[in-house]
Structure formats: C-alpha cells, structure tokens
Amino acid sequence: MVDNPNSSDQEDFEFVQNLFEQIKPEFASPELKAEILRSAPSAKSTNATVTGLEELIEYLWPFGPLWRPAAGLAIAAMFGVMLGATDPLSPNTVADADTALTEEIVAFVEAADGQLEDIQ
Numbered sequence: 001m002v003d004n005p006n007s008s009d010q011e012d013f014e015f016v017q018n019l020f021e022q023i024k025p026e027f028a029s030p031e032l033k034a035e036i037l038r039s040a041p042s043a044k045s046t047n048a049t050v051t052g053l054e055e056l057i058e059y060l061w062p063f064g065p066l067w068r069p070a071a072g073l074a075i076a077a078m079f080g081v082m083l084g085a086t087d088p089l090s091p092n093t094v095a096d097a098d099t100a101l102t103e104e105i106v107a108f109v110e111a112a113d114g115q116l117e118d119i120q
Contacts, residue, residue, distance in 0.1 A: 057066055 061069065
C-alpha cells in the first residue's frame with residue numbers, strides 16, 4: 001500500500017494506523033522498575049555539611065571537580081594573551097615607509113617579469 005504510487009495520503013495513513021493498532025505495548029516488569037528506582041540518586045544522600053556556596057557550585061557545575069574547567073579557561077586565556085602579545089605573523093623588525101615601499105616595488109617588478117613591456 002505504501003509503495004503504490006496511486007495511493008492517497010489518507011490510504012497511507014489508514015494503512016500505518018492499522019499497523020500500529022496491531023502492535024501490543026510492552027510494559028516494564030516490576031523487577032526492572034525496582035532496579036531503576038534503586039540505582040537512581042536520592043535527595044537524602046546529599047551531605048548535610050554542604051554550605052550555600054558549595055551547593056551553588058554543585059548546581060552550576062555538576063560534572064565533577066570545578067578545577068578542570070577553571071584550568072582550561074586559564075590556559076586558554078594565557079594562550080590568547082601570549083598569541084596577542086607576540087603576533088607571529090608580524091615581522092620582527094620595524095621598517096620605515098621608504099624601505100617598505102621600495103620592497104613592494106621590487107616585488108612587483110619581479111612578479112611582473114616582462115609583462116609590462118606591452119604597456120605603452
């Protein structure tokens with residue numbers, strides 16, 4: 001019915017609806033429900049000596065020790081400052097404007113390599 005190009009959407013819907021009606025639902029056994037409830041964390045298992053700050057930190061970062069993301073953030077910040085301060089793409093020496101213009105003209109002439117002869 002679904003592979004038939006002449007079937008309408010309503011017929012396809014009824015076909016699929018009939019398939020779903022034939023399926024019997026599977027229910028979880030009481031043993032499985034009990035095991036799931038046993039393995040779930042309970043609210044009573046929290047430590048009573050937790051302060052407000054520790055509770056806030058645990059709420060904001062429940063994935064483990066807080067030093068891991070803090071260390072990652074600190075290393076990323078140091079790398080960014082180092083990269084921004086050193087700028088590996090800039091030349092080590094500062095050239096004046098005349099020297100830079102002369103180098104650009106020489107590079108342009110070498111790149112042209114005889115292409116400027118036709119221009120008059």
